[in-house]
Amino acid sequence: MPRVFDASIRAANRLAHLVPGGAHTYAKGPDQYPADCPVVIERGLGSHVWDVDGNEYVEYGSGLRAVILGHAHPRVVEAVAATLGNGTNFVRPSLLELQAAEDFLAAVPTMEMVKFAKNGSDVTTAAAKLARAATGRDVIGICRDQPFFSTDDWFIGTTPMASGIPESTRELTVSFPYGDLDAARLMFDAYDGRIAAIFLEVESGGTTPPPGYLRGLIDLAHRRGAVVVFDEMITGFRWALGGAHSLHGVTPDLCTFGKAIGNGFSVSALAGRRDLMELGGLNTAADRVFLLSTTHGAESTGLAALRATIQVHRDDDVARRLMTIGARLREAVEAVVAEAGLSDYVQVRGRDCNLVFATLDETGSPSQPYRTLFMRQLIHHGVVGPSFVVSAALSDADIETTAAAVGAALPVYAQALESGDATPFLGGRSVKPVFRARV
Structure with a gap:
């Protein structure tokens, strides 16, 4: 069933009217995501988020790499809740x-x-x-x-x-x-x-x-x-x-x-x-x-969260877990891309705990339009994020969902490469770099 983004689009338009740039962080702004599926998030749990239309996604790069354990991690939430009762x-x-x-x-x-x-x-x-x-x-x-x-x-x-x-x-x-x-x-x-x-x-x-x-x-x-x-x-x-x-x-x-x-x-x-x-x-x-x-x-909630996060790292060897998850994700995505014959155009780069995707055009150059196409297809198939930066909450099922979403995106990517023009597949204007002199 096609995803509907009506409520997200309305919310994004209201944000643009009330908040300069439509977000409180430029990297989360509307120019960083496809125009027709802006994904305004309502809640998150673990490695998943839900937008205001009720669409569910596997999420990457959570909070600009901040949510390392996953959303609403129970030990962090418990520590913060206990602190709230003592003043902040x-x-x-x-x-x-x-x-x-x-x-x-x-x-x-x-x-x-x-x-x-x-x-x-x-x-x-x-x-x-x-x-x-x-x-x-x-x-x-x-x-x-x-x-x-x-x-x-x-x-x-x-x-x-x-x-x-x-x-x-x-x-x-x-x-x-x-x-x-x-x-x-x-x-x-x-x-x-x-x-x-x-x-x-x-x-x-x-x-x-x-x-x-x-x-x-x-x-x-x-x-x-x-x-x-x-x-x-x-x-x-x-x-x-x-x-x-x-x-x-x-x-x-x-x-x-x-x-x-x-x-x-x-x-x-x-x-x-x-x-x-x-x-x-x-x-x-x-x-x-x-x-x-x-x-x-x-202020107490941040410090309580810090202490709890450190303890979870010690108990669960989080840094090692992130590397393991990232390695599995890289392998799964690269296998799908290789099978489609697009390894020269869609690439996974970076350290396993901090993966990004590169989207290259028909000349092999980095391309914002192809990035838009790829992100848009991932969103429509249940994956959202500006990267493949993992959290410790990601499961094997999440990796399978991600690989399947990439697999669904690749035929569209191939069509654009064949025609030499990604524009018809963007759903609107292309995403743009954060740092630029003009809108």
Whole structure:
């Protein structure tokens, strides 16, 4: 039976009228999904979600990779519910703040101190400020091959969506490519004595760093007097409970966590060396840094969710489970695609715990129209998501459903390739990249 999206379309139209961009996160916006099946979600449980029309889906990339255990995980829900009865925000620190800090630092033993906030951008910007205060320098170096570090001006000024950001701010962020130490040296040479910190994800696109690269980059930065910040927003808890850096035997000066650490509840963390972190505290002779001071930074539900999520990781070896699920999914999807003879056009890429799909046109180039076609067909066959990023709640039956949905999408994909035009199969306009200068 064809799926009906009438209620979703009405809700999406109302959102577009009331909320700039139609969503509170650009990556969830209407321009990221096919126009005629916008899927406004009403509820979720485990690996499944239901839209406002009552359609049920297997979901991938839940909460922009945040819902790592699955929706409404019973142990997380129980912990949060118990906390609600004790109040959520107080005039002085709560015992829960101490317990959450102890649990986090036990999970990420390379770090010595931690401060919590609500969003990833809060803590990455705090890390930039801390590095500038510690070094007395003004320039931040970011890895240009990685898509996102913060909603704040110091990063967004480097994207095509730089409107409203002064040129003087934009000039203070420079970039270097992943995996190339010589290029990093050239960046330090070009801004000699000015780079306060370098920011990067430990792995780029799920690929393992070249041998010695991370160690060499840290040593280079330290020789040049810069702070090293690892962004573990995606990798933290997903690659390993201790973060991706724990798998590579290297330790940054600071690291930032968010997304999956609270299984969808709002909590993020800036962690690092004691001497750096104390610049934002009270035990320093240096000028104080206004590091992180937010009304809801230590609000109880996020911290309770963090503690419960850490315990589930320990009990269920979640990182290993994600790799196992992802490997099964990759194998199932690739088998269906190979059988259809489309392996050159529809591809599964990335680390098994963090898979994405690539949609290529008849020339072998990445294509937003073909992405739209593929996503639209998946939605009509019971699978929704911008990627194949797994949660621990996915079952073998879910993987079978996904493989079947891909199989149903491929004949349509082949038709478009044969004609050289995906437009008739899109249901409206094509999806577009988040970062673009014009609508």
